[in-house]
Amino acid sequence: MNAKQTVRVTAISAILLAAAIIMHIAGWHDARQITLVTSTLIAGTPITIKSFKAIRMKAFSIELLVTIAVVGALFIGEYVESAVVTFLFLFGAMLEIRTMEKTRSSLKALTDLAPLEARVMRDGEILTVSVDNVEIGDQVIVRSGEKVPVDGPIISGTATLNEAAITGESVPASKMLDDQVFSGTLVEHGYIEVIAVRVGNDTTFARIIELVEEAQESKSKTEKFLERFATIYTPSIVLLSVLVYLLTRNIEMTLTFLVIACPGALVISAPVSIVAGIGNGARNGVLIKGGEVMEQLAKIDTIVFDKTGTLTRGRPEVTDVYGLGIEKEELLRLTAEAEMISEHHLGRTIVKEAKKRAIHLSNQPEDAEVVKGNGIMATVEGKHLAVGNRKLMEDQKIPIPSEMEDYASQREKAGNTAIFVSISREITGIISVADQIRPEAAEALAKLRKNGIKQMIMLTGDNRHTAQLVGEHLGLDEIYAELLPKDKVAAVQSLKEQGHRVAMAGDGINDAPAIATADIGLAMGEGGTDISMETADIVLMADRLDQFSHAYALAKATVQNMKQNTFFAVGTVFLLLLGVLLGKVFLASGMLVHEVSVLLVILNAIRLIRYTNDKPSNQKQSEVISDEPRITL
Structure with a gap:
């Protein structure tokens, strides 16, 4: 029914x-x-x-x-x-x-935001079609007040978009040429033309809805236990009712005992809390993949962070190009062409800088090989390039001249990442890249400590000088630099073997193995990359660490809510059964109290929908934010 x-x-x-x-x-x-x-x-x-x-x-x-x-x-x-x-x-x-x-209102609110129609340019004409009929490669036109129907880059125009459907962040974001936009976001002001890269069920928005639906349907360990308990409990009550009748010969008391013992409130005590908690997370831009993840997150005592794209903004900028026997522009051009296949933050930054300087990039790299955690090797215009960190140069047995080593050390001590460039096995330049610590990072980490996290550790492939600056600024407990992805996996595994419950927060690309190894893997969403969606247990769609502090506090509140509901449900049944046996509770009145207890359990869980993490951080870390709000690395 x-x-x-x-x-x-x-x-x-x-x-x-x-x-x-x-x-x-x-x-x-x-x-x-x-x-x-x-x-x-x-x-x-x-x-x-x-x-x-x-x-x-x-x-x-x-x-x-x-x-x-x-x-x-x-x-x-x-x-x-x-x-x-x-x-x-x-x-x-x-x-x-x-x-x-x-x-489930958060999920319904998401589905209500789904666009239904799209305006596409075909054969020189603008047609309005169903979103299901938009094809990859279509040129989609979106005007002020309309929803973006596809995922893809802007090829013309500028606009201010409300991306709350994707990120949970209601502050409008400015978008311009080459910026990515996502289905379900709203153009508040402006006009843009977008090339459809993802359409229909492949869009980030559609996948978010799918993930939240799956999460709300998945069961936590507590839910599974209660279901198994109910299968044993219910027939046991039937047998106890027979026993009550044999002892009292009172059929009305027996029937009352039978009805009052229904574990209705107990059975729903956990599911309703989990659904409400996951819904709250979705509304705040946090995808929590199920009740079991929620329970595990509440038990975490150690958090391991990557640096670039996690503790820092992940939007680094080229601060200097230094060439040895080669013009700066030529060095930047060759390096950018080698990095055109790279998905790493630093590689994309170099390509972006070349385009910013109007350097024409025409050659696709040949024989390109990404060396995870170290850099990239490729052939450009017949020249063999190796672009990356010291470890890459050492592995390739490419000597670093003392002049270049001294310059790199100076840049690193100033908070830059030094990227070495060799051409034909000779170091010909260094490109310096700097990032910024996320402005919300110190406050978010302070809240995590306030809510029960015992230690915070940074694992990064970056140089030790930059890592030390970040770690000292944020008050991290331990800092490990110049690591490969396999080293991060080993570090996470070691922490688990020591008895810690570990969460790993990374950018979802190079950190995927460590994220998968941790008890809880968390990815900065970057608008919903495939790897972050698939690998992580939790995805922060707005790339904000304060969403992580909210998710952790929400998980603890959800588990606490489940315990409250379970205690109340069991307590109510116990008192009612005692009243039945003492002749104080009757069938209709007992059933009324029983149903009221079910309603109260649900109402208690609904409080999670409006839950916010408002605990103040400690003074020391608040002062760090106010003293140095935009430290550059």
Whole structure:
């Protein structure tokens, strides 16, 4: 029976009960009895059908207990009890459906944002088509007040976009030529033309909805335990009810015991909390992949951070180009052409700088090889280039002249990353790149400590000077620099072997192995890259560390909420059963209290939808932010 049918049957049952009350007042005894039996049959039929379906599946459901009790009440002529119990059970089911829908409101809010139509340019004409009919490569036009229907780069125009559907961040973002835009975002002001790279179910927005749906349907360990418990508990109650009857010979007490012992509130105590918590995360730009992830996140005591793109903005800039026996522009051009295949932040930064200087990049690199954690090797115009860190030069046995080593050290001490460039196995230049610490990082880390994180560690492939600057500024406990991806995996594994529960936060590209190794893998979303979506347990869609502090506090609040609900559900059943055995609680009144307990459990969980992490950080780290709000690295 679906939600509409439940509402309809519950309404009919309520009307019949009201009519029975009127008939009782009027003294129409026979009519009242007929009305009560009719109400019982109408409301009890769907309950009975559901119980028999459960029996066919070899399961003992709550509906089975209610069915047995209602049949017994009819048998002994307690028509008021049977009618009230069936009505209250359906009414409780209706409230549960409605309130569970409310806990899923964040997902519904997301789906409501999905664009339905797109304006595309085809054969020189502008056509309005369904988003399902947009094809990869289509030129899509989006005007002010319209939603972007595809993922892709801007090829013309500028606009201010509200990206809350993707990132949870409502502050408008300015977009211009070559910037990526995503389906579901809203153009508040401006006009843009976009090339469709991802369409339909492949867009970031569609995948977010899919991930949240899957997360809300997945079960936590607590939920799985409660389900197993219910399969044992329900038949046990039937046997206990038989025992109560044998000891008391009181059929009404036995039926009351049977109904009151229903574990309704207990069974939903965990799922409703998990759904509400995941919904809160989705509304705030945090994708938490299921109840089990939520429970594990709440137990984390150690966080391992990558540096670039995680603790820093991930939008580095070229600060200097230094050539040895080669013009700066020529060095930058050759390096940028070698880096054109790179997905790393630093490689993309070099390409961006070349374009910024209007350097024409025409040659695709040949024999290109990405050396993870170290750099890239490629052939450009017949010249063999090696671009990367010292480790790459050492592995390739390319000597670094003392002049270049001294210059690189100076740049690194100033907070830059020094990228060595060799041509034909000779060092010919160094490109310096600098990044900035995320402005929210210190405050976010302070909140994480406040909420229970015991240690924070940085693992980075960058040089030790830059790593030290970041670590000291943010007050990290340990700093390890110049690491390869395999070294990060080993470090995470070592922490786990020491008994720590470890979360690894990275950019979802080079850090994917370490993210997968940690108890909880967390990726800075970067607008939803494929690897971050697939590898991580948690994705921060806005690339903001304060979303991580919110996710951690939310996980602890969700687990605490589940414990509150479980304690309340068990306590209510215990007190009601005690009241039944003492002769203080009867069938209808007991059922009313039971359904109220179900409602209270749900209402308690709904509080998570509005949960915010407002704990203040400690003074020391707040001062760091105010003293040096934009430290450059």
